[in-house]
Amino acid sequence: MAKTVLEVKDLKMYYFTSRGVVRAVDNVSFELKKGEVLGLAGESGCGKSSLGFTLMGMPTPPGKIVGGSVKIDGREIVGLPEDVLRREIRWQKISMIFQGAMNALNPVYTIGYQMIEPLIYHRGMEKEEALDRAMRYLELVGLSPEIVYRYPHELSGGMKQRVVIATALILEPDVVIADEPTTALDVVVQAQIINLMKKLKKELGLSMIFITHDLSILAEISDRVAIMYAGKIIEIGDSQKIYYEPAHPYTQKLLAAIPRLHEDVDKLEFIPGQPPNLIKPPSGCRFHPRCPYAMQVCREQEPELKEIDKDHHAACWLL
Amino acid sequence: MTKPILKVENLKKYFPVKRGLLGALRGEPPKFVRAVDGVSFEVYKQEVFALVGESGCGKTTTGKLVMKLLEPTDGRIYLEGKDVTDLKTQEEIKAYRRKVQMIFQDPFSSMNPRFRIYDVLEEPLLIHGIGETRAEREELIYKALEMVKIVPPEDYVGRHPHMLSGGQRQRVAIARALILNPTFIVADEPVSMLDVSIRAEILELMKELKEKMGVTYLYITHDLSTARYFADWIAVMYLGRIVEMGPARVVIDNPIHPYTRALLAAVPEPIPERRNIIKELPIKGEVPSAINIPPGCRFHPRCIYMERGLCDVKHPQLVEYEHNHWVECWLAGKI
Ligand SMILES: Nc1ncnc2c1ncn2[C@@H]1O[C@H](COP(=O)(O)OP(=O)(O)OP(=O)(O)O)[C@@H](O)[C@H]1O
Ligand SMILES: Nc1ncnc2c1ncn2[C@@H]1O[C@H](COP(=O)(O)OP(=O)(O)O)[C@@H](O)[C@H]1O
Ligand code: SF4
Ligand code: SF4
Ligand SMILES: [Mg+2]
Ligand SMILES: [Mg+2]
Numbered sequence: 001m002a003k004t005v006l007e008v009k010d011l012k013m014y015y016f017t018s019r020g021v022v023r024a025v026d027n028v029s030f031e032l033k034k035g036e037v038l039g040l041a042g043e044s045g046c047g048k049s050s051l052g053f054t055l056m057g058m059p060t061p062p063g064k065i066v067g068g069s070v071k072i073d074g075r076e077i078v079g080l081p082e083d084v085l086r087r088e089i090r091w092q093k094i095s096m097i098f099q100g101a102m103n104a105l106n107p108v109y110t111i112g113y114q115m116i117e118p119l120i121y122h123r124g125m126e127k128e129e130a131l132d133r134a135m136r137y138l139e140l141v142g143l144s145p146e147i148v149y150r151y152p153h154e155l156s157g158g159m160k161q162r163v164v165i166a167t168a169l170i171l172e173p174d175v176v177i178a179d180e181p182t183t184a185l186d187v188v189v190q191a192q193i194i195n196l197m198k199k200l201k202k203e204l205g206l207s208m209i210f211i212t213h214d215l216s217i218l219a220e221i222s223d224r225v226a227i228m229y230a231g232k233i234i235e236i237g238d239s240q241k242i243y244y245e246p247a248h249p250y251t252q253k254l255l256a257a258i259p260r261l262h263e264d265v266d267k268l269e270f271i272p273g274q275p276p277n278l279i280k281p282p283s284g285c286r287f288h289p290r291c292p293y294a295m296q297v298c299r300e301q302e303p304e305l306k307e308i309d310k311d312h313h314a315a316c317w318l319l
Numbered sequence: 320m321t322k323p324i325l326k327v328e329n330l331k332k333y334f335p336v337k338r339g340l341l342g343a344l345r346g347e348p349p350k351f352v353r354a355v356d357g358v359s360f361e362v363y364k365q366e367v368f369a370l371v372g373e374s375g376c377g378k379t380t381t382g383k384l385v386m387k388l389l390e391p392t393d394g395r396i397y398l399e400g401k402d403v404t405d406l407k408t409q410e411e412i413k414a415y416r417r418k419v420q421m422i423f424q425d426p427f428s429s430m431n432p433r434f435r436i437y438d439v440l441e442e443p444l445l446i447h448g449i450g451e452t453r454a455e456r457e458e459l460i461y462k463a464l465e466m467v468k469i470v471p472p473e474d475y476v477g478r479h480p481h482m483l484s485g486g487q488r489q490r491v492a493i494a495r496a497l498i499l500n501p502t503f504i505v506a507d508e509p510v511s512m513l514d515v516s517i518r519a520e521i522l523e524l525m526k527e528l529k530e531k532m533g534v535t536y537l538y539i540t541h542d543l544s545t546a547r548y549f550a551d552w553i554a555v556m557y558l559g560r561i562v563e564m565g566p567a568r569v570v571i572d573n574p575i576h577p578y579t580r581a582l583l584a585a586v587p588e589p590i591p592e593r594r595n596i597i598k599e600l601p602i603k604g605e606v607p608s609a610i611n612i613p614p615g616c617r618f619h620p621r622c623i624y625m626e627r628g629l630c631d632v633k634h635p636q637l638v639e640y641e642h643n644h645w646v647e648c649w650l651a652g653k654i
Contacts (some may be wrong), residue, residue, distance in 0.1 A: 036592075041461065043514045043515075043516060044482060044485070044514050123559055156605050178351060186374055186541060186581065186606075187371040187373065187468055187543075187582060187585045187586060188373065188581060188585045188600065188602060189596055189605065190585065190587070191584070191585035191586075191587070191600055192600065194587070194598070195597050198594075198595065198596075198597055199597060202595075208425055214587070215515065215589050216544075216586075216587040216588055216589045217587045218589075219587070219588070219589040219590055219591040219593075219594065220587050220588075220593070220594060220598075221594055222591065222594065225591075239591040240591050240592065241595065243590075243591050253516065254515060254516060255589065256516060257515045257516045257519035258519075258589055259519075259544040259545050259547065259548035260544065260547075260588070260589075261521075261543060261571065261583070261586050261588060262571070262572070262588075265548060267503065268519035268522060268548065269519065270516050270517070270519035270520035270523060271516040272520075274487075274517075275487065275526060
């Protein structure tokens with residue numbers, strides 16, 4: 001049995017805004033095993049990126065972790081002071097490919113400069129050695145090592161995304177969070193990047209959290225899948241179970257909304273309405289205003305995640 | 320045989336590229352981005368014609384040419400049999416715009432943030448002088464909102480665009496296109512910025528409007544799955560040319576052009592058993608710039624079937640490979 005590299009329990013991260021408290025991550029628990037890819041999906045605004053940032057120990061202001069635990073390789077990181085997080089955890093134990101990062105590369109510095117900065121800063125490496133390592137990682141992601149001397153505008157979108165991936169891997173973290181790493185890319189480039197991530201997973205035994213709202217892309221890479229709705233994980237388990245026997249009405253609806261390339265679909269299903277405001281989320285089951293099966297109990301009491309099969313949990317009163 | 324609503328013939332749009340002072344001094348010839356380079360197709364009433372391809376292949380430029388937001392470098396455009404390529408007077412263009420409407424990709428930036436939804440919808444009515452009185456216009460606005468299921472309209476007309484969700488905003492954009500009762504709608508990536516569930520909602524709505532109201536669409540997308548679902552016809556574009564065209568199902572289930580095959584192979588599908596398999600992508604490299612279009616078949620540097628001496632020197636033509644199925648490849652049917 002592979003060992004657990006990441007253990008998250010009852011994690012809560014709220015944004016304290018002037019209009020109220022946004023409960024973006026609310027009682028989230030899951031585990032990630034070594035060499036495993038956990039896919040995280042859900043509609044825009046359900047808290048996927050917020051969860052990613054929280055796991056990095058860096059919620060965006062005005063966000064604060066208000067409860068729960070995050071253990072990376074057995075070590076608790078909630079409550080660690082910022083300088084310890086920066087020196088010992090972030091990028092070295094857990095790293096993140098940020099949503100839209102390839103467009104955030106600094107245009108005035110070379111690729112090499114942007115890649116070696118953390119090596120010199122975190123590892124106290126000499127410049128030569130750091131550059132050498134950057135070149136090795138560029139090769140690993142399928143780029144020519146000379147790219148260290150190039151500027152971002154000289155690279156295509158696919159190449160920039162490869163640079164961002166290499167940068168996230170360069171300190172050999174135990175866990176990598178990839179937030180929408182292929183969303184802005186064209187379909188061929190997107191497939192090339194997914195192939196790259198599969199290869200890295202196999203060759204480096206990477207443990208990864210792969211975030212996207214696109215369930216088709218998620219199926220291409222995830223061993224396990226977690227579906228988020230309004231700040232909570234409402235279904236989680238083995239990916240084949242999630243795709244073929246989805247238990248939660250929300251997961252079922254999301255899957256029925258995908259047009260298929262080789263199948264004739266008469267009518268796409270869609271979920272009426274929109275995800276709730278997380279300042280005042282609905283009572284009971286947060287999905288109840290949009291759920292076709294909502295009952296009295298759904299409006300009153302919140303369902304807990306319940307085991308419905310081996311490695312398959314869902315939170316719904318119907319189960 | 321019925322006549323097409325829209326017909327474009329050998330349409331071209333070349334954008335000049337700035338040479339820079341040095342280039343000009345050296346007497347270098349001016350360069351062009353050949354964004355659209357000889358495109359022909361027909362769209363029939365109550366049908367959806369999809370233009371599919373990767374970014375930069377010329378889809379939006381084609382849409383803007385059809386909308387007459389750009390002047391073509393060459394080629395002709397016919398609407399309902401009438402040549403509309405050289406509309407000159409303001410009057411003629413205004414009349415054309417009334418018949419041909421556009422829905423843009425970004426529901427967030429396609430609306431004036433200071434306008435209320437009411438103003439967003441009243442603007443086209445005022446421009447085209449439709450509705451004599453305020454009451455008449457209000458009725459048209461409410462009807463358009465009801466059509467796209469923004470109900471009850473009175474709850475929404477006073478809001479500003481930022482007070483709507485992405486899906487609602489895109490529905491308002493559709494209402495704005497429909498309010499003039501157009502013959503033809505150019506929809507440029509209308510769902511690509513939306514969540515899957517909202518995407519399905521908008522596609523269903525556009526499909527319903529086609530079936531009930533007889534709307535005809537040019538649907539521009541990079542997503543082959545939605546094209547299969549929504550479109551009757553698919554044309555695949557590569558570097559400014561249509562390289563394959565036919566009924567949607569034929570193009571997707573029996574693709575002939577190597578580029579179409581590569582695009583299809585790359586589409587992710589929700590089938591988790593394949594997660595540990597590295598996907599075969601029958602294509603090399605990335606799209607070259609539209610300034611330096613390769614000689615011969617413009618796809619040849621990326622084609623795994625490329626035949627030296629033929630593909631890299633002679634340009635293939637789009638030919639009818641089988642009934643209604645057009646392909647631009649020297650080796651069509653042989654690979
Ligand atoms: N810095 C912030 N301050 C206040 N609220 C925030 C902040 N960042 C995010 N939120 C809110 O928290 C919720 C979750 O946002 P998050 O960015 O995690 O969503 P997401 O699932 O990643 O969405 P997407 O798919 O659009 O990237 C949303 O309601 C969002 O508006
Ligand atoms: N106004 C313009 N000036 C110069 N080049 C342009 C202009 N508009 C588009 N292009 C170029 O034309 C090509 C096709 O662009 P576009 O039609 O937007 O493609 P798509 O919509 O398929 O992504 C691209 O190379 C693009 O950079
Ligand atoms: S708990 Fe009730 S409202 Fe929530 S998903 Fe289940 S049936 Fe629907
Ligand atoms: S003409 Fe030649 S290079 Fe072009 S697509 Fe056909 S086989 Fe490939
Ligand atoms: Mg996000
Ligand atoms: Mg475009």
